[in-house]
Amino acid sequence: xxxASSPTKTVRVNPPAPGKPMFGCEHLERLLTSSxxxxxxxxxxxxxxxxKIFDGPAGPLQVTKNAxxxxxxxxxxxxxxxxxxxxxTEEDRIKHGSKKAHRFYVDSRTGLLYCQMCDDLIWDPTLxxxxxxxxxxxxxxxxxxxxxxxxxxxxxxxxxxxYISNNTLTPPCRANGLRGIYNAGATCYQNVILQSFLHNxxxxxxxxxDGHTNCNTxxxxxxxxxxxxxxxxxxxxxxxxxxxxxxxGFWISEKKAFENLVTTKEQDAHEFFQFLAEELHERNGDGxxxxxxxxxxxxxxxxxxxxxxxxTTTVCQKCNGATDAVQSFLDLSLGLETLxxxxxxxxxxxxxxxxxxxxEYIKSDKCEYRCQGFQFPLEINMLPYTSKGRDLVQQGxxxxxxxELSRAHEYDLVSVVVHVGxxxxxHYIAYCRxxxxxxxxxxxxxxxxxxxxxxxSQAYLLFYCVRYLS
Numbered sequence: 001x002x003x004a005s006s007p008t009k010t011v012r013v014n015p016p017a018p019g020k021p022m023f024g025c026e027h028l029e030r031l032l033t034s035s036x037x038x039x040x041x042x043x044x045x046x047x048x049x050x051x052k053i054f055d056g057p058a059g060p061l062q063v064t065k066n067a068x069x070x071x072x073x074x075x076x077x078x079x080x081x082x083x084x085x086x087x088x089t090e091e092d093r094i095k096h097g098s099k100k101a102h103r104f105y106v107d108s109r110t111g112l113l114y115c116q117m118c119d120d121l122i123w124d125p126t127l128x129x130x131x132x133x134x135x136x137x138x139x140x141x142x143x144x145x146x147x148x149x150x151x152x153x154x155x156x157x158x159x160x161x162x163y164i165s166n167n168t169l170t171p172p173c174r175a176n177g178l179r180g181i182y183n184a185g186a187t188c189y190q191n192v193i194l195q196s197f198l199h200n201x202x203x204x205x206x207x208x209x210d211g212h213t214n215c216n217t218x219x220x221x222x223x224x225x226x227x228x229x230x231x232x233x234x235x236x237x238x239x240x241x242x243x244x245x246x247x248x249g250f251w252i253s254e255k256k257a258f259e260n261l262v263t264t265k266e267q268d269a270h271e272f273f274q275f276l277a278e279e280l281h282e283r284n285g286d287g288x289x290x291x292x293x294x295x296x297x298x299x300x301x302x303x304x305x306x307x308x309x310x311x312t313t314t315v316c317q318k319c320n321g322a323t324d325a326v327q328s329f330l331d332l333s334l335g336l337e338t339l340x341x342x343x344x345x346x347x348x349x350x351x352x353x354x355x356x357x358x359x360e361y362i363k364s365d366k367c368e369y370r371c372q373g374f375q376f377p378l379e380i381n382m383l384p385y386t387s388k389g390r391d392l393v394q395q396g397x398x399x400x401x402x403x404e405l406s407r408a409h410e411y412d413l414v415s416v417v418v419h420v421g422x423x424x425x426x427h428y429i430a431y432c433r434x435x436x437x438x439x440x441x442x443x444x445x446x447x448x449x450x451x452x453x454x455x456x457s458q459a460y461l462l463f464y465c466v467r468y469l470s
Contacts, residue, residue, distance in 0.1 A: 014129060025117075025118050043130075050111050064092070180241065181441075191243070191428070199415055215283065221283065223245075228245070269417050309329070334356045376459055416461070
């Protein structure tokens with residue numbers, strides 16, 4: 001705090017340099033040159049934000065309050081207002097700017113400055129120098145004030161491994177993966193699984209950063225997946241795609257377990273998902289075929305994305321001795337027609353996904369029940385179905401008292417596979433999320449879809465992706 005004996009420090013902007021603008025944009029220039037108080041306050045507030053971003057944990061800056069008063073965690077950047085102490089999402093940034101006439105925001109991940117009037121990130125010499133110093137030396141002091149060894153040769157790219165990723169922005173004209181896949185003759189069951197894989201953000205990032213390289217295997221399905229990711233995301237093309245490499249690698253597979261799929265007849269999308277996940281595991285993992293019902297400790301990208309471990313506890317009714325068994329699983333199946341009925345007679349509301357999970361994996365009593373519908377959420381917290389969550393409940397503790405643990409088990413719906421028709425024949429379509437927008441993929445046709453359309457669909461397969469990466 002400034003006192004009579006300690007006057008407020010006067011902040012100055014960097015002097016003009018050849019080939020560089022003096023300010024990031026004309027709007028920022030008006031703010032910083034309007035008065036010395038505005039300049040001091042803006043620079044001081046920006047330094048405070050950089051300390052929060054680079055010195056503190058990343059988690060809190062990714063959490064904003066939702067409409068219910070709870071916390072909502074986002075994988076994408078939030079924004080800190082430069083002109084007041086407010087943290088907002090991208091959507092709320094526009095509302096806040098219109099209400100308060102505040103135009104400048106700081107990216108919660110990178111510290112870059114965004115101008116709402118320019119509708120773009122801007123590069124300001126004075127602020128960027130502060131940001132680079134904070135990233136490279138964890139201090140705002142320059143080399144004349146602190147004599148640090150070799151600081152004359154400071155290279156933020158070499159000193160900070162995260163420098164490139166933190167400062168790499170997605171160009172607005174990038175390919176977004178919105179392409180249909182041609183039906184090569186009753187191959188819609190393959191197309192919907194490929195679309196679900198292509199729009200899984202974790203799998204997409206793996207292939208686009210050359211996660212699968214130096215492979216000499218003939219007809220390798222992982223190489224074929226790498227090709228299709230490159231074609232969908234590296235090239236701006238909205239024409240339909242022919243998945244010839246995927247089809248050929250699938251059809252020449254020697255695995256007897258999937259020989260029934262190698263026909264030109266309508267097949268099951270769930271079986272193809274299992275086949276493709278297993279093939280990609282063998283090409284990217286330890287080479288061992290996953291054994292159903294046994295524990296597998298592979299750390300390949302497929303196991304990290306799709307596989308899980310189920311803890312089964314058997315309790316002796318006589319001695320109360322408990323035996324634990326851990327088994328790997330690729331997916332969780334819900335037998336809707338045989339799930340336990342935990343509701344009053346005559347109640348016609350459709351089952352929900354949470355109720356099905358409770359019945360299948362927590363409760364034990366069984367009785368016949370025929371479901372007339374099924375509802376699933378856009379997001380779900382899986383903590384209650386984990387060993388940690390159940391241990392806390394058994395100890396009489398409330399799960400909402402552990403927000404960090406709960407946040408690590410938040411999952412978002414990224415894809416829905418729908419089967420239309422009878423069991424013997426029919427057609428598959430897929431709904432996939434791109435950013436915050438949903439799209440309907442019907443072979444080579446791609447159409448916009450609403451959330452209500454997705455949530456009212458008769459889902460056959462649901463793909464959820466973890467929201468928070470630890």
